[in-house]
Ligand SMILES: NC(=O)C1=CN([C@@H]2O[C@H](COP(=O)(O)OP(=O)(O)OC[C@H]3O[C@@H](n4cnc5c(N)ncnc54)[C@H](O)[C@@H]3O)[C@@H](O)[C@H]2O)C=CC1
C-alpha cells in the first residue's frame with residue numbers, strides 16, 4: 001500500500017499545530033517539515049515524534065527542503081513573513097514574495113501532488129500558487145471560508161442549542177472582510193433557519209461575529225492555530241479517503257458563478273484528486289451583489305501582485 005506523505009511549509013503556530021493534529025488523527029505516514037528556522041523545525045520534529053510514539057501506527061516526521069517534494073501527496077502552505085494585525089491583506093506583499101521563491105523551484109523538482117494553502121490572504125495566495133505551479137486547477141485548493149463556516153455553525157449551535165454538525169449554514173466569498181453567510185440556503189433538515197428560529201436569533205449579528213472571530217482571537221493570543229489546524233486536517237482527510245464531501249473552499253473559478261481568473265470560497269466536492277466539482281448556488285439578488293463585491297476585492301489583491 002502506498003504511504004501517504006504531506007509536507008508542511010512554515011512550521012510556526014499553524015504549521016506545528018497542524019502537524020500535531022495530523023499525528024493525533026493518524027492522517028498520514030510521513031509529515032515533512034520545512035522552515036527557514038531549522039532549529040525550530042528540528043525542535044518540533046523531535047516533540048512530534050515523542051507524541052507519535054504514543055500511537056499504534058508508525059508516523060515518520062522528517063526535516064526537508066521544499067524542493068525535496070517529488071514524492072509528496074499534499075503540500076500545505078502555512079508560511080508568512082509576519083502576521084497581520086487588522087486585515088489579512090497586510091500579509092500580501094511579504095507572503096507573495098515567499099511563494100514566488102518557493103513554488104517554481106518545487107515544480108522544477110518534480111512536485112506532482114496537491115497544494116493546500118492556508119497562508120493569508122488565502123484566496124489571492126491560492127491563485128498565485130496555481131499560476132506559479134501550472135497545475136490543473138483542481139489540484140490547488142485554499143482553506144478559504146471553511147474555518148469561517150465552522151465558526152458560523154458553532155456560534156449558531158451555541159445560540160440554538162444544537163450540534164454545529166447538524167446545521168447546514170455556510171459562508172462564501174473571500175476569507176476576509178467581504179465574506180458573507182448564505183442565509184437563503186441555510187437550514188436544519190431542510191427547514192430554512194429564518195423560518196425555524198425567526199425572532200429568537202440575531203442572524204446578522206452571528207454572521208458578523210463569525211467574520212470577526214479570527215481577529216478576536218488574534219487580539220488575545222496573537223495567532224489562531226487550533227481552528228485552522230482542524231480545518232487543514234479535515235480537508236486532507238477528505239482527500240485521502242476520497243470522501244466526496246462538500247466543503248466551502250477557495251477554488252479557482254473558470255466560468256462558475258460567471259467569473260474567471262480568481263480564487264474564492266465556494267462549496268466544492270473533494271475527492272482523492274482534489275476539487276472534483278464546484279457547486280453553483282442559486283444566489284438571491286442581494287447575495288449576487290455581495291459575491292461580486294468579494295470577487296472584485298480578491299481580484300484587486302491578485303492584480304496588486306501582478307498576476308492576471
Ligand atoms: N486561512 C486561515 O483560516 C488562517 C490562516 N492563517 C495564516 O497562516 C499563516 C501562518 O501563521 P502562523 O503560523 O501563525 O505564523 P508564524 O509566524 O508562527 O509561522 C510562519 C513560519 O513561516 C516560516 N517561514 C517564513 N518564511 C519562510 C520561507 N521562505 N520558507 C520556509 N519557512 C518560512 C517562519 O520561520 C515561521 O516559522 C499566516 O499567513 C496566517 O495569516 C492563520 C490562521 C488561520
Ligand SMILES: CC(=O)C(=O)O
Nearest residue numbers: 088120147214215224
Ligand atoms: C487568522 C485567520 O485568518 C483566521 O483565524 O481566520
